[in-house]
Amino acid sequence: MIGLALGLFAVISAIGAGQHLLSDAARKSPTAWAHALGGGLLLWGLIGGVAGKIGVLSPGFGGAVLGLSALGYFRPRLLIPPRLWAMALIAGLLIAVGLIDVFGPLDGADERYLHVGLPLQMLLEHGLLGGPLHPNGSRPLTLQIAYTLVLGIGEVSAAPALHWWLSLATLTLVIQLGRLHFGKLHVGLFAAVVLATSTTFLVSTGQAASDIPTAFGILLAIDAAICGRARQGAIAAALALSIKYTAAAPLFGIWLCAKGGWSTRIKVAAGTIIMVSPWWIRNLIENLHPLFPFTGWPLPQLSFEYPQKYGAGRDLIDFVWLPWRMLFEARPDTRMFLGRLHPLVLLALLPMPMVWKNQRFRPWIVASLIGLIAWSIGPQWLRYLIPSLPLLALTGAAIVVPLAHRTSLKTVLWGALLLGSLSGLQGSRRHFMNQNNAPMQSTQILVKFCHEVLPEDARIAMLFSWASADINRAQILGSLDDHTPTRHFLLRNRGRVVEALIDAGATHAVVRKVNFLRGTYPFVGIHQFRREFTEPAQQLDDALLMGADLLFQSPTHRVYRLTPRP
Amino acid sequence: MLITAFVVMGLATADPPIVLYAASSLCADPRYPALDGGLLIACDKRRLPTVRLHPETLDKSETETPHSWPSHPILLPHPRPLSPVAQLQAGVAWVANGKADDADLWWLGSDAGAPVILDGGPGDQHHPIASGDWLAWVSAGEIAIWNTATGEKRRIPTNTGFNAAPTIDGELLCWEVRTQDDIDIHCNDKFIIARPGHQTHPIRVGERLFFRENDRLMSARKKGSP
Secondary structure (H helix, E strand, O other): OHHHHHHHHHHHHHHHHHHHHOOHHHHOOOOHHHHHHHHHHHHHHHHHHHHHHOOOOOHHHHHHHHHHHHHOOOOOOOOOOOOHHHHHHHHHHHOHHHHHHHHOOOOOHHHHHHHOHHHHHHHHHOOOOOOOOOHHHHOOOHHHHHHHHHHHHOOOOHHHHHHHHHHHHHHHHHHHHHHHHHOOHHHHHHHHHHHHOOHHHHHHHOOOOOHHHHHHHHHHHHHHHHHOOHHHHHHHHHHHHHHOHHHHHHHHHHHHOOOOHHHHHHHHHHHHHHHHHHHHHHHHHOOOOOOOOOOOOOOOOOOOOOHHHOOOOOOHHHHHHHHHHHHHOOOOOOOOOOOOOOOHHHHOOOOHHHOOOOOOOHHHHHHHHHHHHHHHHOOOOHHHHHHHHHHHHHHHHHHHHHHOOOHHHHHHHHHHHHHHHHHHOOOHHHHHHHHHHOOOHHHHHHHHHHHHHOOOOOEEEEEOOOOHHHOOOEEEOOOOOOOHHHHHHHHHOOOOHHHHHHHOOOOEEEEEOOOOOHHHOOOOOHHHHHHHHHHHHHHHHHHHHHHOEEEEEOOOEEEEEOOOOO | OOEEEOOOOOOOOEOOOEEEHHHOOOOOOOOOOEEEOOEEEEOOOOOOOOEEEOOOOOOEEEOOOOOOOOOOOOOOOOOOOOOOEEEOOOEEEEEEEOOOOOEEEEEEEOOOOOOEEEEOOOOOEEEEEEEOOEEEEEEOOEEEEEEOOOOOEEEEOOOOOOOOOOEEEOOEEEEEEEOOOOEEEEEOOOOEEOOOOOOEEEEEEOOEEEEEEOOEEEEEEEOOOO
8 A cells, every 4th residue: 555655646746747848738738737737757867867867766865756746736726626526536447457556566567677677777776777687677668667766765566566657547538538539428437448458458557667757747648639739748758768668659640730930840750859868878978879778779680579579460461350350359367458448549549530621630540540550550458558549439439429419329339349348358457357466486496495595786697588577686688579678788708798797797697598489580591590599598508508607507597606707 | 218328428436328218308396306215206298306317227207296395394593494404313403594585504313302503604504405414515615514413524625516416325425516617527436527517406315417408407427346
C-alpha cells in the first residue's frame, strides 16, 4: 500500500510541478490537470538527467524533487472539472484488477531489466548509466527518472504503482477527450471500455512499463493540436518521444493536422526537438550516436532488434491479413503478437469513410492510421501498438457511437462491446491468477545466493540475464530477447572475454543458460546465425571455464567469480 | 548397441573412452549425471534424472520418478543454495558462506552436538565428497583428504575446484585441471584423461572414470585394467 500511496503522491507532485509550465489560459482548460501531469514528468526527466549527469541522483534527491513539486500544486490552482473525479473513479474500476500486478512480485521482463532494473542501478551508482555496457541507459529516460524518484524513497512496488496511476490518468483522459472533442461522454466511456477489456492494455497497467505513459503523451498532443495550444503540444510531444521513440509515427500524424498553420507546426516541432535534445546531446558528449542504442553501435555491427521475428510475416499477403490475424489469432501466450485486443479496436473503424470529410475526425483518423501502419512495419507485438491504441479506440468510438441513435442499434453496439470484451480479455484471467507464482524458483535461489554471498561492492556482469531488478548489486550488460548488448560485448572481445569483463569493472558474472533457436531467426543466414548467436554463447562458456571460478549453478543460472590472473 | 566407440587421440593412461549415448541427454539440473547408491544417475529426453546405469556393466534401466538426493539434517549455518552435502557415518560436511564471497567447510560429527569449521579462512574450502570413511574437499585449490575413522589427513597439491567437484572412490581421487589449452582430468593413481577439448565433471568408480565432454557422458577405463 505504501507503494500505491507513493505513486499517487508522485502523480499529484508532477501535476504541481507541471502546472507552472502552463499559461494562465491553459490552466483553466478542462484537460489542464493532464497537461500539468505530462509537463511535470517531462520536467522531472530533464532535472533528473542533469542530476544524474553530475552524480547526485539519490533517494534524498528524489524526496526533494517530489516534495518541492508537491508544494507547487497549491498555487496557482488548476481548473478541476466537476465530473473529473467520477471519470477517474470509472477508469480506476476498469483497471482495478491491474493492482494485482502492482502488489505482486515484478513479473514483466521489461520492468525487471529496464523500467525498474535501470532506475535501481542508477540509484546504486548515484547517476546516469549508458554506453555499450548499459545501452538502455542511453535512451531518453524521462519515465525512468520518474521511476527512480519514487524507487529512491519507496519500495519496489512504487514503480508499478506509479505506472498504474498513470494508466488511470490515461483512461480518465480518454473518457474526458471523448466528451470534449466529440461531444458525448459515451464516446469516451466506450473507448475506455474497449481499452480496459483488451488484455494487452489491461495487463500492462500494473507493470512498470512505458507504452501507456507514451500513449498519455500522444493523447495530450492531439488535445493540444486540436485546441491550437502550441506550447502544450510541444511539451506533450516531447514527453511522448522522450519516453518511447515509437511515439513519432502518431505524433507525425497529429502534427500534420495540427491547428494553426505551418508556422505554428514548425514552432511546435522546434520546441519538441529542443526539449528532447538534451538526451541526444548527452549521448554526443559520451561519444555515442544521438540515437544510441537503436543505432550507432561500435564495431562489430549488429542489428539492435529483428522486427521480422515478430508478427504474422512480411509478405504482401501477410499485411492484407494482418488486421484479421491481430484481432482473432493473437494470443498473449504465443510470441507472434504476444497479446490480445478487443476486436472493436479495429472493427469500429470500418465505417470511417462515412466521417472522413468531417474535419473534426481528420486528426484522429490520420494519427490513428499512421500509428497503425508504423506499428505494422515494426515489431508486430501488440503492446507496441499501445501508444496508438487510445487514438484508435477513441476514433472508432467516435465513429460508431453516434450511429447508434435508435434503441435497437444501441443494444447491438453495447452488445458488441460486451461480446468483444470476452474475446479481448482472453489470457487476462490466466495472467492475473498466475501472478503470485511469477518468479521461477531457480531465479529466486539465484537471487538468494547473490544477496548472501556476493560482497556489497561487487559489480556483476549480467550475461544473457534480465534479472537486474532482483539483484541488489551494481551491474553491467543486462539484456533481453536477442541479448544484443551481451552478444556485442562477446563479439567485440573475442578471445579475451574474461579480461574484458574485468577491465569493464565486473567482479562476478551471472550467466543465464541460453539456447538460441535457428527457427527463431530464419531470416538470418546460417553462418551469420552461428557467428552472431551460438558461437558467442559457446565461447563465453569456454572463457569462463578457463578463466573464472564457478560459485553457483542452478538449472537456469551460473555465478562466477572473475579474478584477474597473473 | 547403446554404446558406440569414440575415436580418441592422445590418451596416455586410458583405453579409448566411449560415449555413453544412453546417458548423454542433457539434464535440466546441472548436478547430473551423478553417482548415487552405486548407480550412475543420468537424464532422459525430458531432461529428468530417471536413467540408471550400472557403472561396470553399463546396463541401463529407467525409473518412473526422477532421482532425488537423500535428505540431511537441518544444518547451521545453512548450506549454500544447491551446494552438495557430504554424508558419512562419522558426520556431515557442508559448505557455508565465508566472510567475503568465499566458502568455508563445516562439519557436524555424529557424536558431537555443535557444528565446527573443518576448514576455513581465505579462499574457497568447498566441494565436499565422501566415500566410506574418507572425506575429501577442495581447500583453496588443493585437495584435502581426511579419514574420519582413523584421523589420517593428506593434501594433494593441485589447483582445482574452479568448476566441478573432484570425485572419490575409496582412496582414489580424480579432479579437473586447467592446462594451457583446455580442461583435463587427473587422478592420484596417475590415471589421466587429456584430450582435445574440455573433459570435466569426473566420476570415478574403481578402474572406470566417467566424465563429460561436449555435453556427452564418456567412460574411460584405466589402461591395462581388466
